[in-house]
Each structure stands twice: as structure tokens, then as C-alpha cells.
Amino acid sequence: MYYLGIDLGGTNIAAGIVDEKLNIVAKASVPTGAQRGIDVVMDDMAALCKKLLADNNLTIADMAYAGIASPGTCNSATGVVEFSNNIVMYNYPIAKVLSEKLGIEKVYIDNDANSAALAEALVGSAKGASCAVMITLGTGVGGGIVIDGKIYSGFNHAGAELGHIVIEKDGRQCTCGRRGCWETYSSATGLINMTKEKMAEAKDSLMWELCGGIDTVSGKTAFQAKRKGDKAGAEVVDMYVSYLACGLTNVINVFQPEVLCIGGGVCNEGEYLMAPLREIVGKENFARNSDKQTTITRATLGNDAGIIGAAALGL
Template sequence: MYYLGIDLGGTNVAAAVVDEEGVILGKASLPTPRDVPAYQVADQMAAASAAAVEKTGLSMADIASVGIGSPGTIEPDTGVIRYWSNLDFRNVPLASLVEERLHKDIYLENDANAAALGEFAAGAAKGSSSMVAITLGTGIGGGAVLGGKLYTGFNYAGMEVGHFVIEHGGRQCTCGRKGCFEAYCSATALIKRTRQVMEEHRDSKLWELAGTLEGVNGRTPFDAAALGDAAGGMIIDEYVDYLGCGVASLVNIFQPEVFCIGGGPSAQGETLMAPVRYILNREDYARNSVHRTRLVRAALGNDAGIIGAALLPLFR
């Protein structure tokens, strides 16, 4: 069986043909149209899909179904995007629009949930019975697969893990709350904190690496810390402490077989994972149990969402 996955992003529409094992056989990407009606976005999704299928040497007749991963507030049962600010989507029946163009059964899911499913089915958590995944990006996305099924909450708004509070009355979050996990551990938060520390430590190697405040990226404090820079080390120690706190709290809620971390900062590998694992080993309520959650780095990178979207019908 062959499945088609579509990753609808604010910048690009990516489509891929995937087999039952989650292996990508052909992939294509096109720019996401901006400031156009939703049907034109669906046109581009269909074009990317056709290009991906063509690369495999298959035809659309060989495709069993199509899955879509999209940001925003999603209703999987109706195939409607209730709200997505990036494209100003409000109550868009995206599944129906794509079905009219591809003439296939369409499955729609939140992109973070699709990415978690991709890691569960074909990535770092393959073969496990349950997993929780977080992605450290512009915000913090999250997803969970429990008992082989995606957990989404009764209203499909579950697993907004970026918005549980890890410091009461703490940093202001874009959601309106204060002290959210996202306000401390997203890549955006890491960059913002690095800039603050740079202004406080003008002699830091952070300036040599970034050049300007605008030149800071998620690697900057890690690179500075590796050079022995005290300010860089302080940023990373603080970041790891908060990340470990959030991970341990989520593990204590779900006790999944696998906990998976993805996103830009996870590219640091064991430089990040080892100290977070140390905190988890100290703060996991089940730390004395024979069966412990395994903390791993995401394996599929940017392909997680497209693979998970393609395999949605296998986990419904």
C-alpha cells in the first residue's frame, strides 16, 4: 500500500509518497500561496501531490489515501481548519477542498500530532507502545500516541504542551499566560534569552559568534559554551534546567515508553540530551521502577510530519 502525506506550512507545501513502513519514496515541495483564497492553497497542495507521485513512477490510482498535517486549530472528524493565523484560515473545509482535487479519502490532523505519529510509526519511537514528543521550534509543539492511538483531547486541543506553566508568574507567553514552558524552552525563547545576556555581558564570546543581536541563532549559546564562555554556559545551564523540569513533569503525567525531543536545539545531540536525561533520572517519579521512560532525540527531522500525515489512516 502507498500513502500520500502533505505537510502544509506557512512557507512551503511539501508532499510525499510513503509506504506502509513509513519510507519516503518520492517527495516534492512548492511555495505556499499567500493572501489567496483557500481553494488556491488546495490547488497548490494538489500540484505538489502530483509532483511527488510522478517522482515515484506510480500513479494516483496507486495511492490508498491522503493525509494532511497542518498548523492551527483542527477538527479531524470534519476535516475543517477552524483557525490558522498564518494564512488567516477560518472555518476552512480543507479536507473537502483537497478531496475534490485528488479524489481520495482525506485525513486531516494538527501538524505537531502528525510529527509525533511519524516518530512513533517510523522514527525514534518505532516499536514502542506509547510515546510523547515535543518539538522545540518557534513555539513548543507536542503530541502523544497512547495505546497506538493519537491522543488529542475530546475537543482536539490536547497536548498543547508549550502552554503548561513551569514558573508561576514567570515570563510573559504569547498565549496570554505567564511562565509557560514555551516562554523558556522554545528556540525563540533561547534566542531571546541569549540576546538579553549579551547586552549584560559585553565581553562575552557570544558577540564574536553572533556579530550583532540580530545574528543570534539557536546554536550561538551552545557554541559559546563549548568555547568556555561563562555567559554562554550560564544560558545553556538555565535552558537545560527548565527543559529538564518540563520533560520530567510530562513524563510524570504520561509515563510513556519513549519521550522524544525534536526541533532546532535537539541538533546539539547529547550535549543537550545528556544533562536533560540526568535531570529526568533524578526527578522521574518512577525512577526506581524496572520500567523507565526512554529519552531520545527525534530521528526523522523535517520529514516526521509528512510521514505521520501519510500514515494517519493506520492509527485512527
């Protein structure tokens, strides 16, 4: 028996056939084309799943259930996406729609960040952890919480918004309306903003040469410059690490998870990022004298986490 896992992303819809050990047997994807509206997107999602099954000589009857990892506030009890502003949905019965289109009885849903955290907790970097928290450093700072193998998202399914913990009161403007949210500092977007601001101050910084101009700054620019001995680049990296460590320490003081895993492109800096983070968190976390310390590590499932997490939603 297999599970059908679907990761509904802003850019692509990815679907995977997943076995009982949560290995992906086969996967495929199509562009989301979110601007066309959710009804058309769902037609494409169903067609993608049917083609994936056919290409692998399977039928929908071979799937125990389907799971969807979706953006937005996902009511896992009702199968309804209550609100999503990326792919626009408002009280959209996404599970029922897919169920009818595919002719499969059981369709489970949850938020994409929560689903990715579930995948990491079951078969990824946090495998076997009694409590696991996943942080994703992307356009924003995403959060997912898994306790005893179950996603925690609060009584209204809207919790785990770890990026929206204010760490600098009255600080940088956040898209959520507040000021000083962790994600304004520690997302890839935050890093790019810090880099641009420093470049505007430091006209002789190597960062100008490395990225080719202010409009092509990336999350790598400051790290590359620091590695080459650039002072301004080092200042950006040190500031970024300081804010990221502050937010991670907050999360650890709240959850004391067995594993805290970090995903997103910024993590490609590897130990160059992780080592100083561990050092600061190790010094600052409230339980620093405890024999048991949270393991801080990179997420390992990458883009597959959504598919695997979606496929695990019915377990």
C-alpha cells in the same frame, strides 16, 4: 498500494508518496505562500500532488488515501481545520477540498505536531512504544501524544499543547496570553531571548564575537560560547537546560511515556544537550525509583515526520 502524505507548513507544502512500510518513495515541495489565502494554497497543494504522481508514473488511483498534516486545530473526525492562525483557516473543510481537487475519496487530517509524533511512534525514534510523547523545540514548543498507536488530542482536538504548561507562574509573557508557559523558556525563541539578555549584561562575553551582534543571535550562540569556555555562555546554557528539564519532568510525571522524543534545531547540540537533560530528569521525576524509566531521545525523522505522519493517518 501507496499513501499520499502532505505536510502543510508555514513555509513549504511538502508531499510524499509513502509505501505500506511507511517509507517515502518520492517527495516534492513548493513554497506555501500563505499570505495568498488558503484557497490558492490548496490549488498549489493539488497541483504539487498531481505532478509528484505523474513524475513517478503513478496515478491517484494508486493511492489508498491522502493525509494532511496541518497547523491549527484539526478535527480529524470531520476533516475540518477549525482554527489556524498561521495559515489562516476558520472551519475550513480541508479534507473535502483536497478530495475534490484530486479525485480521491478518502482524505484524513490531523495537526502537524500530532502527525509528526505519530510518525516517530510508528517508524521513528519511538517505534513500537506503547505510549510516546514528542516535543519539538522550534519557534514554540510543540507537543504530540501517541497512545497505543493513536494520536491523543482531546475531545475537541485542541489538546497536546504541551508548550502551554505554565512552569513559572506570572513569568515571561507567552503569545497564548498566559505568563510563564514552558515554551517561553524552552523554545528556540526562548533560548535566543535568554542569550540576548545575558549578552546585554555581559559585554565581554565571547558570545558577542561569535554571533556578530545582538541582531544575529541564534540558538547556537550560547552553546558555542560554552564549548569555548565562556562563562556567560555557560550560564545561558545551564539556565536553558534547567527550564527544559523542568518541563520534560512535568510531561513525564503526567504521561510516563515509554519514549519521549525531542525534535527541532536545538537538538543538533546532540549529547551536549541530551546528557544533562537525562541527568536532571532522572533525579527529579516522580517514578525515579521505578525499574522502568522513560527513554529520552532525539527524534529521528526530521522534516520527513510530517509527510510520514500524514501518510499514516488512515492506518
